[in-house]
Amino acid sequence: MLKVTQQPDVISFGGGLPAPELFPTTAIAEAARAVMETYGPAALQYSLTEGIPEMRRWVAERLTRRLGRIVEADSVTIVNGSQQGLDLVGKVFLDPGDHVVLEDPSYLGAIQAFDAYQTRYLTVDTDEDGLLPDSLERVLERADPFPKFLYLVPNFQNPTGRTLSGPRREQVVRICEEFGLPIFEDDPYNELRFEGGDLPSLLSHPSSAPIIYSGTASKIMAPGMRIAWLVIPDEEIREKVVLAKQGADLHSGTFAQYVFYQYARDGAAFDAHVRRIAATYAIRRDVMATALEEVMPEQARCTHPKGGMFLWITVPGVDTAELLHISARSKVVFVPGVNFYPGRNVHDGMRLNFSNASEKNIRIGVERLAHAVRVYKG
Ligand SMILES: Cc1ncc(COP(=O)(O)O)c(C=O)c1O
Structure with missing residues (x-):
């Protein structure tokens, strides 16, 4: 193809692919110049595996506003595209033969990332309103071995464009909590809403089962920046993911993070x-x-x-x-x-x-x- x-x-x-004519090229050029003037060599140096503090705070503040629940900057890890987040979570959770629960159909890039760990899949039926909680419950009741996590894209899903309805979000979180199943909420498209009101992120529902949330700059700025973020409130999981990232690439590009931050810090623009x-x-x-x-x-x-x-x-x-x-x-x-x-x-x-x-x-x-x-x- x-x-x-x-x-x-x-x-x-x-x-x-996003529309390239909408990439803010002039503003990015200005941001790059401002980064060099403001941060100088620090923007070109090695930096922290978790990401530069400015970016982590930016993500935490934006999500806190949207989720209506406090997201701590400490829970944020900047990754090299959300595709890296998929791989890192796979690396931390999955051993050969392990099961992951997926929507049917699901994002191909996630299947590819988890395939690398010789994973098998349990699939949950879906309709116009996203995955069916009854089907999820049935799958979990019968599952043997028990799966490692549920992966889903609740907003304008890739590939179907469907959105998980509000009531189902709550049900999905409740079922996963009941079964002790972690959730991996991949959310690259939520800001590209054409109509209707925002639906609460799964992460905004209190739950004793861990929820990992993934967001990205790819669709709201430019995918070539490779800037994305994992929000992992669970400290033990987060530490493992950060260690896995350290082994993979030490950290995401310092310069790209500063440029994104410089560009995005003016919230209104x-x-x-x-x-x-x-x-x-x-x-x-x-x-x-x-x-x-x-x-x-x-x-x-x-x-x-x-x-x-x-x-x-x-x-x-x-x-x-x-x-x-x-x-x-x-x-x-x-x-x-x-x-x-x-x-x-x-x-x-x-x-x-x-x-x-x-x-x-x-x-x-x-x-x-x-x-x-x-x-x-x-
Ligand atoms: C559901 C989903 N997750 C992850 C990605 C990867 O995005 P990124 O550019 O942040 O790696 C995509 C890209 O299309 C996607 O649709």
Whole structure:
């Protein structure tokens, strides 16, 4: 797929790339200059594994405001993208043969990160409102061996764009508490909300079972910075994660952390930038959803995400991995849904990214996709 997307006239709904025209390049250049003037060589020196104190405080303050619950700066570890957080948590928790509980479907990058530790998966059924608490309960009652943690993406999930409803969040935390199962809440998209009010993070619910929360600058500033954060209130787990990070890379880039902090410390300007990204993506979602409705077969079912970067469409009777071969010839690509199912057993879904293509290209790409479906169906 990567080879195909490198051709200039190919429209890609495949990757999870933010819109590069929204990267705040001028502001980042100014922030980089200000960092050199303010911090000088300290911004280029080795620094603490947990992250520079300014960044840890920034994360704690922003989350405290959003969660309505005090997040201590001490509980924050700055990581090299949330993908590193997935790997580090995997390293700390998982031994070969261990089980992890996942939503079905789930984020492919998480499956890849946990696969490296020879993990097996227990999957929980989902519907329009995210994972089903009843299904989670059933899975945990029967689990043998007992899983190490539940991994989930509650807001505008990758790949489906679905959001876990408010009441279910509380239920999920209660069930995990009852079973003593740690939760890994991966939350890269919460700030990219197009409509509706914020739902409480799982971390904002009091629980005796540990909750690990992950956030990232990738979708609200730029993924090339590789700045993300783990919030781990449980001291024992946090120390292990920090040790694992020390062994992996000593610390995340000092310069990148200072530049991000310098850029984001002016809360009003930063919030305005995030709102601009969300407003642009909301338009692209609408354009894609409308175009799909107009040209895809009547039986096709599409999610209508209230935020994030992805939309999920199911076309009954179509193996989307096969469809990709046809659509690539028509110069449009996407990610076949089967890749997101740990059991690799569901074949008629596809993930479409709407953040990275222009409105015009979204319309053209959807036309090409519908053409590919017609060719597939003969
Ligand atoms: C659910 C989820 N987790 C983690 C990541 C990785 O993001 P980062 O750039 O912070 O490593 C992504 C990226 O698409 C994602 O969708």
